Amino acid sequence: MLLSRQRRELRRPESGVDRAQSLPGAPPVDKPAGAAEALVAVGRISGIFGVKGWVRVYSYTDPPGNILDYGPWLLGDGHQGSYAVLDGSVHGRGIVARLAGIDDRDQARTLIGAMVSVPRARFARAAQGEYYCSDLIGLRVRNGDGMVLGDVQDIMATGANDVLVIQGERRRLVPFLTGTVVRSIDLAARTMDVEWDVDF
Numbered sequence: 369m370l371l372s373r374q375r376r377e378l379r380r381p382e383s384g385v386d387r388a389q390s391l392p393g394a395p396p397v398d399k400p401a402g403a404a405e406a407l408v409a410v411g412r413i414s415g416i417f418g419v420k421g422w423v424r425v426y427s428y429t430d431p432p433g434n435i436l437d438y439g440p441w442l443l444g445d446g447h448q449g450s451y452a453v454l455d456g457s458v459h460g461r462g463i464v465a466r467l468a469g470i471d472d473r474d475q476a477r478t479l480i481g482a483m484v485s486v487p488r489a490r491f492a493r494a495a496q497g498e499y500y501c502s503d504l505i506g507l508r509v510r511n512g513d514g515m516v517l518g519d520v521q522d523i524m525a526t527g528a529n530d531v532l533v534i535q536g537e538r539r540r541l542v543p544f545l546t547g548t549v550v551r552s553i554d555l556a557a558r559t560m561d562v563e564w565d566v567d568f
Contacts, residue, residue, distance in 0.1 A: 406487070406488035406489075407442060407485035407486065407487060407488060408485060408486055408487075408488050408490075408500075408502045409428065409483045409484065409485050409502065410427065410428050410429055410435050410438055410484055410485065410486050411425050411426055411427040411428050411429070411435050411463070411483075411484040412425070412426050412481065412482065412483050412484055413425055413443070413479045413480055413481060413482045413484065414426045414462065414480070414481075415480060416473055416476040416477055416480065417459070417464040417476075418473075419472065419473050420466070420471065420472065421466065421467070421470040421471045421472050421473065421475055421476045422464050422465065422466050422476065423464070423465055423466075423467065423470070423476050423479055423480075424459075424462055424463070424464055425456075425462060425463040425464070425465055425484065426462055426463075427462070427463050431458075432458060432462070432463055433456075433457070433458045433463065435463060435484065436453055436456040436457075436463065436465065438486045438490070439451070439452055439453030440452045440453065440468075441453060441467070441484045441485070441486070442484070442485045442486065442487075443479060443482040443483065443484060443485075444482045444483060448479070448482055451467040451468055451469065451470070452467065452468040453465055453466075453467060453468075454466045454467065454468055467479075488502075497546075499553060499555075501523045501530075503555055504520050504523065504532070504553070504560070505520055505521070505522070505523070506519055506520060506558065507519065507520045507553070507555075507558050507559060507560045508558060508559050508560070509532070509534050509536075509542075509559075509560045509561075509562055510559065510560070510561050510562070511561070511562055511563065511564050511565070511566060512551070512561070512562075512563050512564075513566070515566045516536065517534050517536050517540055517542075517562070517564065517566065518534045518535045518536020518537070518540065519534065519535060519536070520532050520533070520534055520560065521533045521534065521535040521539075523544065524541075529543050529544060529545060530543075530544040531543055531544060532544050532550075540564075540568065542562055542564050548563065549562055549563055549564060550562055551563055
């Protein structure tokens with residue numbers, strides 16, 4: 369079962385909880401000793417807004433405004449730094465936000481394209497047979513003949529069912545239907561086996 373795409377898997381912290389804290393009551397996530405803290409993308413900086421350093425953000429959370437409750441944001445998988453979210457709101461079909469230390473358009477412009485991430489530890493552990501979309505991104509996909517179709521690049525919500533976007537020698541759209549199309553998932557090995565003709 370696919371729990372949800374990143375749009376739906378992030379829950380809003382309870383009122384009064386510091387935005388930098390983990391979700392209340394969330395169980396710990398297994399992580400190898402000494403491993404770097406895993407990050408999950410919750411959005412990306414898509415542009416600038418105004419002249420005072422505000423940025424436009426494309427949010428992966430549902431509703432989109434939930435991303436504002438997950439500060440501080442780690443940009444560019446953390447290598448661009450950690451930024452406290454000072455203010456923000458839903459604006460049209462996206463989000464606008466003011467980040468600490470970003471005070472003008474020139475500074476904001478340097479952040480365009482940066483992924484917005486939060487620690488993986490903020491997610492509750494998935495039950496057996498359930499998967500977060502963020503865990504499936506990057507899996508190597510093989511069909512029943514052992515042919516590698518490519519890697520999971522994205523997951524699209526279509527209403528009827530979610531669809532895997534697999535990028536290999538070409539782009540393929542494969543429905544995420546466990547048992548019929550998706551035969552097995554091995555997160556440790558980072559592989560997914562599907563029943564899908566290589567010519568589709």
